[in-house]
Amino acid sequence: MGIRMIIRRLGGGLxxxxxVSILTFLLVHLIPGDPAEAVAGENATAADVERxxxxxxxxxxxxEQYVTWFTGVLRGDLGRSLFTDKTVVDSIAGSAxxxxxxxxxxxxxxxxxxxxxxxxxxxxxxxxxxxxVSALATLGxxxxxxxxxxxxxxxFSLTNPWLPATGYAELSEGFGTWLSHIVLPSTALGLATAxxxxxxxxxxxxxxxxxxxxxxxxxxxxxxxxxxxxxxxRNAAIPVVTVLGLQAGRLLGxxxxxxxxxxxxxxxxxxxxxVLQRNYPIIQGYVLLCAVVVVLLNLIVDLAYxxxxxxxxxx
Amino acid sequence: xxxxxxEGLTIDLPGTQPGLVEDVTFEVNExxxxxxxxxxxxxxxxxxxxxxxxxxxSVRVSAGAVVFDGVDLLTCSPRQLRKIRGGPVGMVFQEPMxxxxxxxxxxxxxxxxxxxxxxxxxxVALARAKDLLDxxxxxxxxxxxxxxxxxxxxxxxxxxxxxxxxxxxxxxxIADEPTTALDVTIQAEILSLLRDxxxxxxxxxxxxxxxxxxxxxxxxxxxxxxxxxxxxxxxxDDLFYRPAHPYSAALLAAVPQAGxxxxxxxxxxxxxxxxGAFPPGCxxxxxCAHFTAPECARPQPHGRTRCGRVASGDLVxxxxxxx
Amino acid sequence: xxxxxRRASAPKIPGPARTSPGRRVLRGVLxxxxxxxxxxxxxxxxxxxxxxxxxxxxxxxxxxxxxxFAGLSWTHLLGTDEFxxxxxxxxxxxxxxxxxxxxxxxxxxxxxxxxxxLWAGLRKGLVDAVAGRLADTVLSLPAMVGALAILAxxxxxxxNAMIAIGIIFAPGLFRVVRGATLAVAExxxxxxxxxxxxxxxxxxxxxxxxxIAAPLLVQVTILMGVALLAEASxxxxxxxxxxxxxxxxxxLKAAYTNQFDAPFSVVPPGVAMVLTVLAFNTIxxxxxxxxxLRRGR
Numbered sequence: 035m036g037i038r039m040i041i042r043r044l045g046g047g048l049x050x051x052x053x054v055s056i057l058t059f060l061l062v063h064l065i066p067g068d069p070a071e072a073v074a075g076e077n078a079t080a081a082d083v084e085r086x087x088x089x090x091x092x093x094x095x096x097x098e099q100y101v102t103w104f105t106g107v108l109r110g111d112l113g114r115s116l117f118t119d120k121t122v123v124d125s126i127a128g129s130a131x132x133x134x135x136x137x138x139x140x141x142x143x144x145x146x147x148x149x150x151x152x153x154x155x156x157x158x159x160x161x162x163x164x165x166x167v168s169a170l171a172t173l174g175x176x177x178x179x180x181x182x183x184x185x186x187x188x189x190f191s192l193t194n195p196w197l198p199a200t201g202y203a204e205l206s207e208g209f210g211t212w213l214s215h216i217v218l219p220s221t222a223l224g225l226a227t228a229x230x231x232x233x234x235x236x237x238x239x240x241x242x243x244x245x246x247x248x249x250x251x252x253x254x255x256x257x258x259x260x261x262x263x264x265x266x267x268r269n270a271a272i273p274v275v276t277v278l279g280l281q282a283g284r285l286l287g288x289x290x291x292x293x294x295x296x297x298x299x300x301x302x303x304x305x306x307x308x309v310l311q312r313n314y315p316i317i318q319g320y321v322l323l324c325a326v327v328v329v330l331l332n333l334i335v336d337l338a339y340x341x342x343x344x345x346x347x348x349x
Numbered sequence: 350x351x352x353x354x355x356e357g358l359t360i361d362l363p364g365t366q367p368g369l370v371e372d373v374t375f376e377v378n379e380x381x382x383x384x385x386x387x388x389x390x391x392x393x394x395x396x397x398x399x400x401x402x403x404x405x406x407s408v409r410v411s412a413g414a415v416v417f418d419g420v421d422l423l424t425c426s427p428r429q430l431r432k433i434r435g436g437p438v439g440m441v442f443q444e445p446m447x448x449x450x451x452x453x454x455x456x457x458x459x460x461x462x463x464x465x466x467x468x469x470x471x472x473v474a475l476a477r478a479k480d481l482l483d484x485x486x487x488x489x490x491x492x493x494x495x496x497x498x499x500x501x502x503x504x505x506x507x508x509x510x511x512x513x514x515x516x517x518x519x520x521x522x523i524a525d526e527p528t529t530a531l532d533v534t535i536q537a538e539i540l541s542l543l544r545d546x547x548x549x550x551x552x553x554x555x556x557x558x559x560x561x562x563x564x565x566x567x568x569x570x571x572x573x574x575x576x577x578x579x580x581x582x583x584x585x586d587d588l589f590y591r592p593a594h595p596y597s598a599a600l601l602a603a604v605p606q607a608g609x610x611x612x613x614x615x616x617x618x619x620x621x622x623x624x625g626a627f628p629p630g631c632x633x634x635x636x637c638a639h640f641t642a643p644e645c646a647r648p649q650p651h652g653r654t655r656c657g658r659v660a661s662g663d664l665v666x667x668x669x670x671x672x
Numbered sequence: 673x674x675x676x677x678r679r680a681s682a683p684k685i686p687g688p689a690r691t692s693p694g695r696r697v698l699r700g701v702l703x704x705x706x707x708x709x710x711x712x713x714x715x716x717x718x719x720x721x722x723x724x725x726x727x728x729x730x731x732x733x734x735x736x737x738x739x740x741f742a743g744l745s746w747t748h749l750l751g752t753d754e755f756x757x758x759x760x761x762x763x764x765x766x767x768x769x770x771x772x773x774x775x776x777x778x779x780x781x782x783x784x785x786x787x788x789x790l791w792a793g794l795r796k797g798l799v800d801a802v803a804g805r806l807a808d809t810v811l812s813l814p815a816m817v818g819a820l821a822i823l824a825x826x827x828x829x830x831x832n833a834m835i836a837i838g839i840i841f842a843p844g845l846f847r848v849v850r851g852a853t854l855a856v857a858e859x860x861x862x863x864x865x866x867x868x869x870x871x872x873x874x875x876x877x878x879x880x881x882x883x884i885a886a887p888l889l890v891q892v893t894i895l896m897g898v899a900l901l902a903e904a905s906x907x908x909x910x911x912x913x914x915x916x917x918x919x920x921x922x923x924l925k926a927a928y929t930n931q932f933d934a935p936f937s938v939v940p941p942g943v944a945m946v947l948t949v950l951a952f953n954t955i956x957x958x959x960x961x962x963x964x965l966r967r968g969r
Binding site: 320 | 805806808809810812813814815816817818820821823824825827828897901904905908909910911921924927928931932935938942945946949950953954
């Protein structure tokens with residue numbers, strides 16, 4: 035992929051981020067009635083309301099508010115939580131690690147399980163294995179991740195006390211402890227995506243198998259692992275990578291519920307509490323962060339796509 | 350002298366059509382070019398794919414033998430078959446665009462057969478691939494090795510296919526409509542390349558085509574197929590001077606002739622029957638100008654021609670050329 | 673699995689001589705065992721939702737604290753919950769929300785996405801540019817995150833949650849409708865309709881809508897399942913259904929809290945939900961395959 039292409043994608047990403055920033059900024063202003071009163075709650079005193087109004091900058095013209103807020107965002111200043119003294123950046127930075135770790139591990143689970151199952155199913159289309167994979171994938175897509183999480187907990191924590199049912203451990207508490215705490219959450223989160231990936235990979239592999247160039251390769255004497263590695267996987271990977279990029283964003287959203295099941299205080303917990311308390315600066319920060327992560331993911335996917343697909347690379 | 354002999358090959362489409370290709374027998378001799386001709390859908394491509402066991406999974410060979418150099422490819426082990434594919438038998442397909450791997454450099458695709466069959470390392474095989482690109486007339490071969498198929502024209506792609514097919518010094522090339530998807534001027538270049546290679550390397554060629562011009566130009570022996578049957582087996586001169594099957598004669602009459610722009614182009618009425626709808630007796634019967642009941646409604650003789658009337662001397666056909 | 677072969681092998685059905693292609697597709701789809709089962713299940717669900725109070729073995733809200741976490745029995749087919757309420761009756765009662773909640777979301781999505789998509793596909797111009805950009809922006813957020821942001825404005829609650837989900841669905845629906853409309857608008861019969869002076873509204877109703885019905889139907893069916901999952905997720909984290917109202921999602925939350933005491937209580941609402949989502953997906957996929965649409969992203 036040429037430099038010009040990367041710059042264009044980057045520009046597109048920045049535009050989206052800017053639009054997201056406008057939408058998140060407007061969130062507060064979309065609240066029916068007086069936002070300051072709504073945020074302060076029913077039992078607030080007039081002084082509280084005024085304090086919140088000032089905190090949110092609602093006493094100034096909208097455009098000025100946006101410019102102030104946005105220049106702050108650019109400097110990495112997202113404001114302060116309305117109910118604690120912490121800055122939004124500190125709150126988010128404090129909650130982010132478990133969420134990011136679980137999400138990343140869920141991607142790993144999804145790719146390992148989903149892609150390999152999809153490859154096997156696609157290569158043996160119509161076989162018993164293929165039908166089993168397809169059936170499991172259909173089920174996995176229809177299953178809420180938090181229910182899967184509860185089932186996993188009941189099997190691996192309650193019935194058999196192999197893994198902890200709740201909580202998160204820092205890596206500093208030892209690798210084994212850390213890993214034992216993230217296995218169940220990331221598996222529960224990743225399996226639905228694995229199901230999507232398996233389905234998609236199966237379709238792509240099966241489609242590649244019908245292509246004339248596979249016949250050419252076989253006519254050349256290629257077979258078995260050689261054929262799979264050099265001719266099938268690379269071509270099947272091209273569409274799979276795109277789906278993975280789209281799914282990775284979804285995992286970030288799915289982490290909200292998974293955190294609730296496993297009692298992990300990550301970004302999702304922070305965001306849910308912020309919604310319940312109407313703590314707008316936190317919500318804005320959270321939404322912006324998610325948008326940044328998704329845009330970055332898309333950029334990475336674009337780069338990977340260009341790397342795999344020579345037609346894009348030389349375009 | 351016989352390099353490849355196909356004996357009684359029968360291909361079924363299970364459930365729908367037994368005898369998609371039925372009892373096909375012909376030979377390809379060392380250093381000679383045999384043409385397999387017929388309209389699309391007559392089973393000539395299936396026959397050529399069956400030789401190397403490359404049929405799509407939906408059809409299967411139910412009878413017959415394909416003997417290459419003394420080995421029956423239909424019953425030999427998969428290992429043995431893999432050694433022959435891309436080794437002593439190379440294959441060229443139509444539509445080079447879709448028949449080349451889009452995400453692999455042309456150099457790697459040409460080198461692949463040498464790595465697989467001769468165990469050469471990537472570097473050595475690529476060096477040989479460069480020579481092969483030179484051999485098939487691609488300029489700037491060293492630089493082109495790293496190119497991807499989509500960066501080349503159709504003619505260039507087909508040259509790459511040919512280079513890959515001859516990578517391991519084969520004795521037989523099976524070319525399945527190698528020029529059909531190309532522009533007319535490119536067609537001539539590719540054909541002359543194939544002819545040069547055949548002469549220089551002493552290759553035998555099984556050329557699948559529906560183009561009688563190509564046959565006249567290039568081939569020694571001809572196998573005419575119609576609706577899964579062989580209509581006749583003959584030499585190229587005999588085909589044009591003395592066709593022995595009404596279908597061959599009709600094909601010849603349908604070729605526009607230079608210098609006779611005013612003559613009417615004859616068209617064979619009707620269509621090739623689809624699988625599952627073959628008529629009893631002569632499969633060409635319903636479209637044949639010489640159809641006579643009840644002879645033609647009976648099973649037809651096997652042999653040089655599958656037309657009972659021609660075989661018995663009852664019918665004499667006119668060639669396209671007189672001499 | 674082409675339609676042609678299926679139609680060819682199917683017995684001749686007596687009926688009106690002229691059936692629309694859409695109806696024929698639907699009939700073909702319904703003849704598949706998996707789809708028929710899925711449709712039957714949804715029908716059962718509708719019956720339960722409408723006639724629930726008549727069918728349920730117990731009153732779903734009657735507490736019986738002396739009989740908490742009862743196991744499976746003939747009186748309590750699926751046992752009782754932490755307040756001794758009959759689980760089977762509560763699962764049946766929650767069927768209403770399981771159907772109503774997705775309907776709200778999909779309704780909101782259609783209300784926003786359909787007119788904008790039609791307009792953008794047919795007229796292009798400013799509406800297309802602005803709506804397209806906005807759709808890209810919303811789609812750049814994970815659905816749950818977007819829903820959370822909207823709930824921060826609307827406040828928690830089932831209806832609000834479903835409206836939020838609907839708003840998040842709208843851009844996807846907009847894209848599907850716009851794409852299909854663009855494709856249909858290229859067809860000559862639309863050109864000729866416009867050429868003979870057919871007003872835009874008539875063109876839309878008579879020429880465009882019937883021709884984009886298939887992709888729209890597929891999208892709507894799949895979204896029903898996704899919406900149910902989203903409702904469950906939001907109810908689970910406390911932003912959806914508020915007690916004492918029960919949805920399968922909130923029942924799962926309660927079951928989760930009491931997982932030590934009553935591990936089985938996780939099963940009934942979860943299975944009900946999985947089956948329902950499965951039914952929606954099965955029907956959606958089957959229609960998609962039947963009308964030859966490519967599996968979308």
